[in-house]
Amino acid sequence: MRRGPARSQQSFALEPTLEEKRAMGGAALSYLIGFLENLPEAPASDHDGALDLARLFRQPAPAEGTRDFDEVLRLIGEAASKGFETAGPGYLAYIPGGGLFSAAVADFLATGVNRFVNVWHAAPVFAQIEATVIRWLCDLFGYPEAAGGILTSGGSMANFSAIVTARRALLPENFLRGTLYVSGQTHASVAKSAVLAGFPPGNVRAVPTTPELRIDVAALRDMVKRDRDEGRTPFCLVGNAGTTNTGAVDPLDELGSVARDEGLWFHVDGAYGAFFQLTERGRSLFRGIDAADSITLDPHKGMFLPYGTGCLLVRDRSRLREAHQVGADYLQDLAPEDEIPNFSDYSPELSRDFRGLRVWLPVKLHGLGAFRAALNEKLDLATFLYEGLQDVPDLEVPWEPELSVVAFRIRSQRGSKGDERTRRLLELINESKRVFLSSTLIDGRFTIRACIVSHRTHRDRVEEALQIIREAAARSV
């Protein structure tokens, strides 16, 4: 039997032998298990010598490979030890997710069998798995049978497809008068999406917020009216199911009414918060979300999956298809959509990874109850941290968390040295290497935020965070 080109003595063949595959897979698995076991002790961030190490990786591609897989694995492990420990329990910066082991197993299987899922006929049952995942998520938000969606690489791409869909559904070919309404707290990916979709940046209108950092509905109504009077064409309203800065939830019910009255597409960006819909507290905060025309979710945040898993749900999936479907002669052999969708007709992508298994396998193995319990735990931890921070002298904690972000800063008058001291406080907290937090600007003031989402963050680490913040606050003044 022909086995391909003669094998080099020094390299693995492109198709390794059975024994080599077993050894390589076994070594990778035992590295990963060791990595995960060590996470509670690993520094929450580590940049010592990171650039020196990075420089070692600036090498030309080797003509001959190496058979020393253990050495390559050692290098990968060293590389993984530098930077933010995004998988660990102390990572409370930006929006964490953690990364479930069961999802890593799903990815290993999915990339190993390497099926093409974006047209159903190429892998009917895998495409169905992805369609089932979309249906589960539609059910979570009370979406009707006509709803549908896509798994994207993340929330930014989901917001992009949502805006393109809204534009296509409501505006003429020449759409440059179309205006979108966001809050000053809306994630930058929405404005970026609008610009990528062809709108001038000024068409993205920032509506003022209330002291709780939620969209001011009266100001929104005024702004829409004024824009219409001045010849603009309001077409899209974006509400937040949890802002990035503080986790604020816009009054979705009221926004839905404005959208209905004004004929706007109502998109909800739930990239950070929407999975709290699994909890009773989340469901009550998100009342009215089922009336949204589209919802962005990020399973790589609220479902603790690895980076690269976002989702867009659209109430009427035919709208999503109208905005994304473009035929091609060389695809003529493929079966048309049937009871399973051709996802490529609903998305900007043709070839892509099989993201559905990364969502399906963890739900299958752990059950939705495990996700619900973990998300309830995060809400409790945020309340615990908020209450604990109230007692730290010199700190102000202006916003009671609606979800799982707690924002705080040094108490000070505007224009005093408060920002500098809060920046110093953040440095001191992060120097602990037990937790890693990030900052933002709110009302132009430097503000630290702790975002508790990872499935690996529990009460012990949040108690430790509180103690670290308390000690750092005492040192920073």
Ligand SMILES: Cc1ncc(COP(=O)(O)O)c(C=O)c1O
């Ligand atoms: C509210 C919100 N929307 C959108 C995004 C963008 O998501 P991604 O980073 O997955 O592209 C984020 C990311 O943090 C977010 O918090």
